[in-house]
Amino acid sequence: MEFIVDTLGNAFSVVAEFGPELRKVLALTLWVSGSATIIGVCLGVPLGVALGLGRFRGRGAVTALVNTGMGMPPVLAGLLLLMLLWNDGPLGSWGLLFTPAAMVAAQALLAVPIAAGVTAAGIRALSPDTREQLASLRLGRWTQGVVAAREAWPAVVGAAAAAFGRVIAEVGAVLIVGGNIAGETRVLTTAIVQESRRANFGTALGLGIVLLLLALFVNGVLTHFQLKEAT
């Protein structure tokens, strides 16, 4: 019992202190996962709209790929990217390994399928009447996609929330391509792993609380947009 109380006490003091090291880790977390989410939404939402609306060749195969990608293990995404960015790998000359850019790329790889899958489901859920009206207007592809995405607005925001939730919580991919270098590539999840291994449970729990608060804040903002009656 004393152990639990001590751990909780330490955790809260870590949060309350909010020291420079924690602030740096938090900032990098927000930067990496935020960038990955933005990339995921920018690529995934149009892909999802195309999958939800279109009747193009290979749509079934792409849908299967996207659905599989939604369940892609982060460590595998990290491993694939690691091989690409490794010194002897095809993109080794870019020198991105163990940098925040590599971490953003790894998380974006996880975010794109989620954003695409959730968006596509939302577009497919548009009423047949809406789809018929949309088809009747003979809009250009791009305009048609934009109108459809606006109609499926709650799903598009949901896609962003799901993508962010996926990347903020993952540790495997950023650990592999980022390396958890203090002050350079350490984010909240990798820091939690490290502190847990060292049995610094209080610190680890404190970081966990910060992570949860961050997720709560971002999702609060997104939920606000999701529920706002976009007219």
Place this chain on the structure above:
Amino acid sequence: MSGIIISGLSHSYPGGTVEIENLELYEGERLVLYGPNGSGKTTTLRLLAGTLAGGPSIDTAYLPQRPIAFRGSAGWNLTLGLDQSAHPTAQRLAQEMGVSQLLDRPARRLSGGERQRLALARVLARPEPIVLLDEPLAALDVSDRASVAALVNKALGGRSAIVVTHDREIAAALGDRIAVMIDGRIRQVGTPQEVFTQPADEMVADALGIGNVLGGEVMEIDGPLIGLKVGPVVVWGLGEGAEGSSARAIFGAEAVTVYAGTSPNAGSARNTWEGTVEEVRPAGRLMEVLIDCGPRVAALVTPGSMEALGLAAGSKATVAVKATAVRVLSA
């Protein structure tokens, strides 16, 4: 611009099969596709519009059945999909349809009728030579349908149109010809007069209901009543129209009272005409009597009344119809 011939159109869907061997749409014509719910009218229109695969490739403007307003202002919805050059036309049509004052509002806040007027203005502003309208007036108040039908007719101008409806008055008012569709097939094509007064078979008669459609010219207006000159008689009814314009009077055969002889006490009905019985034929459990009063008028009577009145082909008769039972729609 020219008419089209729709032929060999065939499509199966979970609810049935649409099979059109041959249907011609003349240049500048309003062809009404009329039939009961589930007869395949909407499927046919979707095939022609290309929103359902398997139809011919023709250049059409298409108004789907239910008016959907997309997120955004009504004004934005109005011009969605239109070339810049068509925007002024859309604005003018919106004004005529009575929705121009709503354009700043979010389209989703509009009523069903307002959305439909907006959608009508949009589709009628499109440049395609053939216009397909699926139940264009169904979302409107009954009292507004005649005036909007006239606006649609005017806005269509010289373009050809196929209009789907299951409303007999709309069909009679808008259609140059009516194609009656039952169970996915066209059973009869003809002018409203032909189709309503001489249905090809019992199924068509059933689908249409036996009725009277009399075309004429507006001669006199008396308050809410319009006097339509149809051959030698004047038909009074409720509706809209300007003096001198052509219009149609539409009333059901069940609204017609028949008296034997030439000068009986025909009550207070404003429409009382004398004529000669042309034909008597069974119509289900009732008898349909066709009386030549100048225009030919169809009436439904019970077999008992037939006998009591002594009606037979060649006998004199007087028919009466209350003016309030007659709808006058501008043609």
